Amino acid sequence: MITIIDYGMGNLGSIYNMFKRIKVDSEITGNIVKIEKAKKILLPGVGSFDKAISIIDDLGLREILNKKAVIEKIPFLGVCLGMQLLTDFSEEGNLQGLCYISAKTIKFKFSDNHYKIPHMGWNSVKLTGSNALIRDLPEEPRFYFVHSYYVKVEDKSNTLLKTMYGGIEFDSAIAKDNIYGVQFHPEKSHRYGMKLLENFARI
Numbered sequence: 001m002i003t004i005i006d007y008g009m010g011n012l013g014s015i016y017n018m019f020k021r022i023k024v025d026s027e028i029t030g031n032i033v034k035i036e037k038a039k040k041i042l043l044p045g046v047g048s049f050d051k052a053i054s055i056i057d058d059l060g061l062r063e064i065l066n067k068k069a070v071i072e073k074i075p076f077l078g079v080c081l082g083m084q085l086l087t088d089f090s091e092e093g094n095l096q097g098l099c100y101i102s103a104k105t106i107k108f109k110f111s112d113n114h115y116k117i118p119h120m121g122w123n124s125v126k127l128t129g130s131n132a133l134i135r136d137l138p139e140e141p142r143f144y145f146v147h148s149y150y151v152k153v154e155d156k157s158n159t160l161l162k163t164m165y166g167g168i169e170f171d172s173a174i175a176k177d178n179i180y181g182v183q184f185h186p187e188k189s190h191r192y193g194m195k196l197l198e199n200f201a202r203i
Helices: 012-021 031-037 049-058 059-069 190-202
Strands: 002-005 026-029 041-043 076-079 103-109 119-124 143-147 151-154 159-165 168-176 181-182
Touching: 002 012, 002 031, 012 026, 012 168, 012 190, 026 031, 031 059, 041 059, 049 059, 059 076, 103 168, 119 151, 119 159
Parallel strands: 002 026, 002 041, 041 076, 076 181
Antiparallel strands: 103 151, 119 143, 159 168, 168 181
16 A cells, blocks of 8 residues: 655645556555554655645655655655655745655756756656666666756765756656655656656555
């Protein structure tokens, strides 16, 4: 069972339906008692960094997420904004992130208007290492992105996938021990997204 965290800022239905399609049991909940019993967690996210962190703190979710991710070390996957929340901070705001992986979240900045912000649509990714999350993906799979900020990790060993947009190479999948993050939307990425979520379900 994969517990999808509901804090009001994610594509919950799409993620749940994708797990259903690949025959993986999942539940959507913001209930702390249910999260306490979680064996695997997926943290989604769409919107602004500070708003998401504020809601997580206001709902009392930070403490239980820290317990599950850092102390119990269950498999934990952040998706899109959910990945950015794993970092130390974002240029989008002033609040501290969850700080699970040493990294910063940076705003795309371009000198001309050729590259649009947000980075939206399909883009290829490059595998930089081996990990259970990306097992059996081809060398350059394609995923669906929608984001205006990108992640740069401090330790390169935490990078699983890289993506290039407008001359900026950013970390599109990261990992540290039991904690994983993907900048793209696997639930919108067809067979490659299905494969990645299957891999997470098997971790």
